[in-house]
Amino acid sequence: MSLGGRNKLSILDKPLSRGKGEISLSCFALLFSEVVQYCQNKSQTLLDLQNRLHELGRRVGTKLIDIYFVRERNGKRETKLLSILLYVKSTFWKALFGKEADKLEHSNDDENTYYLMEKEPIVNRYISVPRDKSSLNCAVFIAGIIEAVLTGTGFPAKVTAHWHKGTTYMIKFEESVMGRDSQLEER
Amino acid sequence: MSRSTRFDTKKVNSELVNLTYGTLVAQMVKDLDNPDDVSKQLDRIGYNIGIRLIEDFLSKTGTARCLDLKDTADKIQTAFRLYLGVQPNVVNWSPAGDEFSFILDSNPLTELVELPENLKQLKYSNVICGAIRGALEMVQLDVQSWIVQDQLKGDQNTEIRVKFIRRLEDAMPAGED
Incomplete structure (x- = not known):
């Protein structure tokens, strides 16, 4: 009775959900x-745990790029550094977390570094972080998401999470990104 | 009665949950060689979630003790709506009245998921079965739960079966006897 392959619509044949x-x-x-907990069981050190969470976040982020750009931007990507940062802060954050990120700042000391702040990720x-692990910030998972989105859209960066005014994500772009962006500015 | 109860409306985007869960499953598939072990582990994770989620459910709905298994089924149905935002149907009662199924037309956990050929035996949504088992154990009901139909495998619906095993008697905490 069962015909193998019946109802087997591939996921790409289905319409994209509206994400609501x-x-x-x-x-x-x-x-x-x-x-x-799963990551913790696999890790020996705190750093190891953070790296694992970061890596999982990266994988989530990679998958979000296409969904969000297709759904909200008709597939059009950003080319300018500031635009992609604002995109992450507003559109992306809103779609994923229901609100914009609290603040975006450019570092005073380092041209390549930006800070994205959120009081309560x-x-x-x-x-509640145990006292002996006070440096652990599980929002490193979200840092991984941001890193994947920026890197995957052509703005390679390293993103880390820190306890500062709530949680601050430190975004450090590669030199090449800055170079290209200033070239775009000149035109 | 419980219909009018206003639920806590704190929600998150289902895609975030979806992908977070998916990444966890993918990581487990990498870490454990055998998909059956992954299914078991997913059930375990569901159990861990269930034993804590029941508290949340009881406090949010203020629900009272179940009178019979039909009552229990209705309450789990409410929990589906409350936690996953879907309304499954309760169907396929066994003649003895100790077994029933939830049918879901759509499964929010598998929205963006595709199983590769070599993982066809993976029970991706086992976390739901685990959660049901865990939650009911905390209210002294020992049940089994498993997936009968799965949309990931080309079935029309997702069907989750629940079988009542026995009522758990109050056990003395370990070391108190």
């Missing part, structure tokens, strides 16, 4: 807690 689906925060918080809402 919602899931309870409690669910996400508990799921994320399992993610952190959603992943940290129900996490």
